[in-house]
Structures are given as structure tokens and as C-alpha cells.
Amino acid sequence: MTAKRIAFLQELLAFIGLKDRLHLEWISSAEAQKFVQVMSDFTEKIRNLGPSPLGPSYKDQMIPIHKTGVENAKKSQKVA
Amino acid sequence: MQKRVRKWLEEEVVDVFVAYIEQKGHILPHVFSPDSLEECALLHPGLQRYPLEEIALELAEEDPELRIGILARECTKRSLNVLSTWNQLDQGQLIPMEVSCCPSLLQEHARCSYLNPDQPGELKTLYGLDPNACTQEVEALEQEELYSHWTYEFSKCIKCYGCRDICPLCFCRECSLEHTDLVHTGEMLTEVPIFHLVRAVHMAGRCIDCGLCEEACPVNIPLRLLYRKVNEIIVKTFDYYTGTDMETAPLNILGQEIACQANPL
Amino acid sequence: MDYKLVPSVCSYCGTGCGLLYRVVNGKITGTWPMKSHPVNQGKLCIKGWNMHQFINSDIRLKFPLIKLNGHFKRATWDKAIGYAAKKFQEVVQRYGPESIGVLVSAKVSNEENYLAQKLARAALGTNNVDHCARL
Numbered sequence: 001m002t003a004k005r006i007a008f009l010q011e012l013l014a015f016i017g018l019k020d021r022l023h024l025e026w027i028s029s030a031e032a033q034k035f036v037q038v039m040s041d042f043t044e045k046i047r048n049l050g051p052s053p054l055g056p057s058y059k060d061q062m063i064p065i066h067k068t069g070v071e072n073a074k075k076s077q078k079v080a
Numbered sequence: 081m082q083k084r085v086r087k088w089l090e091e092e093v094v095d096v097f098v099a100y101i102e103q104k105g106h107i108l109p110h111v112f113s114p115d116s117l118e119e120c121a122l123l124h125p126g127l128q129r130y131p132l133e134e135i136a137l138e139l140a141e142e143d144p145e146l147r148i149g150i151l152a153r154e155c156t157k158r159s160l161n162v163l164s165t166w167n168q169l170d171q172g173q174l175i176p177m178e179v180s181c182c183p184s185l186l187q188e189h190a191r192c193s194y195l196n197p198d199q200p201g202e203l204k205t206l207y208g209l210d211p212n213a214c215t216q217e218v219e220a221l222e223q224e225e226l227y228s229h230w231t232y233e234f235s236k237c238i239k240c241y242g243c244r245d246i247c248p249l250c251f252c253r254e255c256s257l258e259h260t261d262l263v264h265t266g267e268m269l270t271e272v273p274i275f276h277l278v279r280a281v282h283m284a285g286r287c288i289d290c291g292l293c294e295e296a297c298p299v300n301i302p303l304r305l306l307y308r309k310v311n312e313i314i315v316k317t318f319d320y321y322t323g324t325d326m327e328t329a330p331l332n333i334l335g336q337e338i339a340c341q342a343n344p345l
Numbered sequence: 346m347d348y349k350l351v352p353s354v355c356s357y358c359g360t361g362c363g364l365l366y367r368v369v370n371g372k373i374t375g376t377w378p379m380k381s382h383p384v385n386q387g388k389l390c391i392k393g394w395n396m397h398q399f400i401n402s403d404i405r406l407k408f409p410l411i412k413l414n415g416h417f418k419r420a421t422w423d424k425a426i427g428y429a430a431k432k433f434q435e436v437v438q439r440y441g442p443e444s445i446g447v448l449v450s451a452k453v454s455n456e457e458n459y460l461a462q463k464l465a466r467a468a469l470g471t472n473n474v475d476h477c478a479r480l
Binding site: 004005007008009011012014015016017018019053 | 215218219223224225227229231280281284316317318330
């Protein structure tokens with residue numbers, strides 16, 4: 001059930017533009033080696049993807065897009 | 081249609097009938113009863129759509145024995161199916177009178193508020209997403225571009241909760257979108273578009289693509305596109321067609337029996 | 346079982362969006378926008394969507410109240426108005442007329458707004474009149 005939900009959520013995030021940032025793995029406390037492996041791989045993958053746009057810089061990105069949108073709207077007198 | 085409704089009320093096929101009436105130039109939803117049969121002359125399907133299922137649900141709650149007739153467009157039929165799947169109403173109590181108005185072989189556009197969908201303006205095509213696009217076109221864009229388009233759309237949200245209030249399938253008494261830990265109140269340009277993502281996840285297995293949410297959105301966010309994608313994922317993962325399949329929705333865990341097995345070490 | 350949908354106008358701001366009240370057995374239980382209304386065309390803001398809540402709220406004022414010893418006590422209209430007038434006069438005498446500000450709102454009618462600014466300018470003698478929309 002959880003696996004299906006996570007698969008569903010991964011596809012939804014890919015549609016929004018945040019692909020490959022969610023991963024699900026079942027690891028028991030006795031499988032230490034597997035835990036290390038999974039964590040290192042995932043960290044490497046995320047590092048290659050770059051910082052998430054939903055981090056602390058979210059508002060800094062948001063406001064320019066919004067501002068340009070508002071300015072353009074005023075110039076062309078059209079509604080977005 | 082007016083004659084049929086009148087006949088139904090006279091012959092006591094139904095106790096009340098939920099449809100639209102013309103009042104001072106406006107088409108408004110109305111509950112016709114056998115006490116005032118002359119009102120049936122003013123019955124008018126009209127182009128505007130309201131969530132009639134919500135009226136039927138309120139009537140059914142007050143009086144479980146009432147036989148309710150309802151003017152059922154294709155979207156209404158689908159939402160009644162989904163509501164009965166989620167145990168919100170008893171299909172035996174509702175007697176739908178079917179109206180066919182969705183696009184078909186004989187007509188290209190629907191005969192309702194989607195008669196001729198609006199074309200998006202210049203600014204929207206530049207920064208946002210075309211609400212009439214199909215999901216394959218949207219998925220073909222690059223991740224970064226897609227992200228900035230969606231961010232533009234979600235940043236316009238004024239959190240009026242109109243999409244949730246008008247949705248015929250949002251029946252939860254305690255809505256998780258009102259939970260202060262999830263959705264912060266009083267913050268515009270929220271950090272994460274959590275409102276819309278939570279709503280999209282909850283619409284899985286429920287949304288029947290009636291489009292009332294997009295019509296109620298004051299800032300024209302392409303909600304139908306998002307929920308259509310969500311339901312495509314449901315079809316792909318669970319092979320469940322919302323609105324036509326009558327089994328329990330796949331993401332509905334209420335009522336499921338979980339077997340616990342003892343596993344001694 | 347009486348179910349009615351009553352068309353009306355939102356009373357919050359000056360825009361005046363069209364509303365439909367869902368009335369069950371004479372009690373307002375919900376609000377929908379009016380899709381064919383020229384002003385809002387089926388869209389509402391969050392205040393409009395919740396118009397039904399304040400109508401039946403149990404914290405609405407039902408009669409005039411005067412605060413005595415930290416508690417609100419019920420009073421008649423004459424007593425309440427007289428008390429307010431007396432207090433206003435005390436403030437004007439002590440601090441001057443410019444110390445009073447009057448704030449009007451879009452929730453009351455234009456005629457009432459006119460009366461409020463007339464009260465401020467002519468009766469109280471202050472020019473400090475403003476509107477909630479300017480905030």
C-alpha cells in the first residue's frame with residue numbers, strides 16, 4: 001500500500017517538476033551495510049540533481065517571476 | 081423535460097426533484113416539490129452548472145426516507161457513482177433523470193459551461209500553463225521549465241478555498257487543508273505549494289473532471305490539468321477508472337480489513 | 346423539508362459579488378457563488394465563501410451593552426447612546442477634538458459612511474476620518 005502511494009507521489013512530483021527526489025526503501029536495523037549503500041547512492045543522486053528549488057531560496061525565485069508577470073500585465077493591459 | 085418532471089412529481093415517482101429554475105433572468109438551482117407544480121414550467125437546464133449533488137446530500141441527511149430526483153448530467157452521474165463508492169449516499173434513494181451534454185460523436189463541445197473553452201491569453205502562455213492542454217504535452221517540457229510554470233500558477237493562489245468548497249466530492253467534515261500545521265494561515269506566496277499538492281493527492285480516486293473547481297478559481301489556476309494527471313496515474317497504477325468503476329477507491333483505506341499475524345522471534 | 350436557494354449580494358466589501366444562500370428549513374447553512382452574476386461570474390474570495398458563518402454566529406451582538414467593572418452588562422439604547430456621548434465629550438474637553446479618529450468600512454452602506462464622516466466633522470470637530478480599504 002505504501003509502495004503504491006509513494007509511486008503515485010513520485011509521478012505527481014515529476015509532473016510538477018521535481019523528479020527523482022523521493023525514494024522509498026525498507027531497511028531493517030540489522031542490515032547496516034544496505035543502509036549505508038542506499039544512503040550514499042541517494043546522496044550522490046541528489047547532489048547531481050542540484051539544490052532543490054523548494055529550499056530557502058524559494059521566495060527569492062518566486063518574487064522575480066511574480067514581479068515580471070505583474071509588470072508585463074500592466075504594460076500590455078491583459079490578464080494572466 | 082418540464083413535462084417529464086411534472087409527471088414524476090404527480091405520479092409520486094419522486095418526492096422532490098433537484099434541478100434548475102429560471103428566476104429573474106438567472107438560472108439557479110431549485111428543489112421542485114409536488115406542492116408547487118406550476119414552478120415546473122420555469123424549469124430550464126441552462127448553461128450554468130452548480131453542484132446539485134450537494135443539495136441532494138443535504139436533503140438525504142435530513143430525511144433518509146426521501147426519494148430524490150436529480151437532473152443528472154454526465155458529470156453529475158460520475159460524481160454520484162463516486163459518492164456511493166465512498167459511502168456518502170445510498171444510490172437507491174436517488175433517481176437521476178439523465179441529460180446528455182458531454183462531447184460525443186454528434187457534438188464537438190459540451191452543452192454546458194464548457195461549451196467553448198476560453199483560449200488563454202498572452203501572459204499565460206508565456207509564464208503559465210494552458211488549461212486546455214493534455215497531460216502528454218505538459219510532461220514533454222523540461223523539468224526546470226515545468227517547475228517554473230507550475231510555480232507561476234501556484235503563486236497566484238489567494239487561498240480562497242473555492243476549489244474545495246464547490247467540489248461535489250469534498251465531503252470531509254475535518255478537512256486537512258484547514259490543519260494549521262500543514263497549511264499556514266495568513267501567508268501569501270507560501271514556501272511550498274503544499275495546499276495544491278495536498279489537494280491533488282486527496283483528489284486521487286475522487287476527482288471526476290467536472291471542472292467546477294477551475295470555474296470557481298478567481299485567478300485561473302489550471303486545476304483540471306493537475307487532477308486529470310493524478311487520475312491518469314491512478315489508472316496506470318491501480319487500473320481504476322474514477323466515476324465508472326464501482327469498487328472502493330484504491331487510496332481509500334477506511335473499512336479495509338488488515339490481518340495481523342503474530343511473528344514470534 | 347424546506348430547501349431554498351436565495352440570491353443575494355455579499356456584504357463584506359464594496360465589490361458586491363453575487364451569492365446564493367443555501368437555506369434549509371429557514372436556516373442559512375451554506376454559501377455558493379452565483380455563476381450568472383455579472384460582477385463575479387461564479388468566483389468568490391474566502392470572505393464571500395464563508396458569509397453563512399457570521400449570520401448565525403452566537404457571538405453576534407443582540408442588544409446594547411455597557412462595560413461596568415470589566416463585565417458587559419445589558420443596557421437600553423438611550424442609556425448606551427447617552428453613555429457614549431458623555432465619554433466622547435469628556436475626551437474632547439480633555440484632549441481636544443483632534444484626538445478622536447473615525448474609521449468607516451465597506452461593510453456598511455454608503456449612506457451610513459456619509460453620516461459617520463458628518464458626525465466626525467460637524468459633531469466631534471475632527472478631520473481624522475478614514476476607511477478600512479485604505480489600510
